[in-house]
Amino acid sequence: MFGRLRTFWNETLTEVFVKATWPSPKELVDSTLVVIAAVALLGAVVFLCDFSLSNFVQFATQLVR
Secondary structure, X not given: OHHHHHHHHHHXXXXXXXXXXXXXXXXXXXXXXXXXXXXXXXXHHHHHHHHHHHHHHHHHHHHHO
């Protein structure tokens, strides 16, 4: 059992530190800015849809009364 665990641990360390490619600090910052911009844009779209649908429903219910 410990032999299999040691093999798994060694393979995991090899994957993380030898085979994996890590982004440079500039790539990491650029990717983070893209994600933040995309989340802000999506949040604005959802806000506008929610706001306009809410106002439409409120207007329609006032017409029915």
